[in-house]
Amino acid sequence: MSTQNTFREELIATARAIATPGKGILAADESTGTIGNRFDKIKVENNEENRRAYRDLLLTSENIQEYISGVIFFEEQLLQKSDEGVLFPELCKQKGMVVGIKVDKGVKPLYGTDGETEVQGIDDLDKRCQKYYQQGARFAKWRAVLKIDSKTGCPSELSVHQNAYGLARYAAICQNNGLVPIIEPEVLMDGDHTIEQSFAVHQRVQAAVVKACHDHHVLWEGALLKPSMVQPGSTSGKKASAKEVAYATVTCLQRTMPPALVGVNFLSGGLSEEDATLHLNEMNKIKERVPWNLSFSYGRALQASCLKAWGGDKENKKKAQEAFLVRAKANGLATLGKYEGGNSAESSESLFVANYSY
Numbered sequence: 001m002s003t004q005n006t007f008r009e010e011l012i013a014t015a016r017a018i019a020t021p022g023k024g025i026l027a028a029d030e031s032t033g034t035i036g037n038r039f040d041k042i043k044v045e046n047n048e049e050n051r052r053a054y055r056d057l058l059l060t061s062e063n064i065q066e067y068i069s070g071v072i073f074f075e076e077q078l079l080q081k082s083d084e085g086v087l088f089p090e091l092c093k094q095k096g097m098v099v100g101i102k103v104d105k106g107v108k109p110l111y112g113t114d115g116e117t118e119v120q121g122i123d124d125l126d127k128r129c130q131k132y133y134q135q136g137a138r139f140a141k142w143r144a145v146l147k148i149d150s151k152t153g154c155p156s157e158l159s160v161h162q163n164a165y166g167l168a169r170y171a172a173i174c175q176n177n178g179l180v181p182i183i184e185p186e187v188l189m190d191g192d193h194t195i196e197q198s199f200a201v202h203q204r205v206q207a208a209v210v211k212a213c214h215d216h217h218v219l220w221e222g223a224l225l226k227p228s229m230v231q232p233g234s235t236s237g238k239k240a241s242a243k244e245v246a247y248a249t250v251t252c253l254q255r256t257m258p259p260a261l262v263g264v265n266f267l268s269g270g271l272s273e274e275d276a277t278l279h280l281n282e283m284n285k286i287k288e289r290v291p292w293n294l295s296f297s298y299g300r301a302l303q304a305s306c307l308k309a310w311g312g313d314k315e316n317k318k319k320a321q322e323a324f325l326v327r328a329k330a331n332g333l334a335t336l337g338k339y340e341g342g343n344s345a346e347s348s349e350s351l352f353v354a355n356y357s358y
Ligand code: 13P
Pocket: 027, 143, 184, 267, 268, 269, 270, 297, 298, 299, 300, 301, 358
């Protein structure tokens, strides 16, 4: 048992606080490049002040804490302040939201494979975790990316192994420095695969992650999983119903994840805002053998209509906050299986980006 960790009790308490039913995580950790792509679409210049103003808008949304238990930051945000001059980590603390930090440094090629990747950032991770803890962070994110290609057999064994052990080593380093790790093995939606093929890959990847985490003595009671959902590929020409996605996704977790894991916070991966919510809602209607809190850690699916409503104009702040709160509330209800659906056509727009990098 991994009992040596001095942060053990704190990690368990942090993970449980994030996994509060009715709430989820706002992934607002877009790197400077990624937020630039989002700003391009609404014709906003990607400068520090605009990034700060947008993050202020999100975090000062009225009663955000009723639906959001944790917020993931990009490093820059730890030192930025609200319009009122309050450091963002302090603002979150005042609202009872746990601060998270993206600690991976993106991906690099896994040479010899068909364009597969592994994650960078392990070398100085312990030092960075200590610094982020001092700055108020209590959880972390590390996004590993795997792709499905039925013709070339991706993901390769090498990619599955390398990414699983990267995630596990990251998780162990975080836990030994006081941060709850979000373990994120994202299987991209790209491809023409069926939902059955997606299921087989997710099962293989998740099982490998579990084995690697055991090998690295990860404390399951102080960890969160952030998986993709099991669904047909984006170019398969098929769309599964929310119920089909929910059953496939939950069955896969049931077969792979230990009940000791505290919570599962899904990524949205290019789903429309509405689909991301409906899928989660269906999962939470499944009552049998689901020992984890099933919730969200959405980026695009929480922010798309908010960004559009904002458009970089101060005058639109309130309107943009309202758009954000519509999605936050809807997803909060979905964590309880109580979302009734029925949103605007806008929230049903696909947010898919091929070969997405964060
Ligand atoms: P999306 O919900 O936009 O997929 O992003 C979540 C995330 O944090 C990916 O690492």
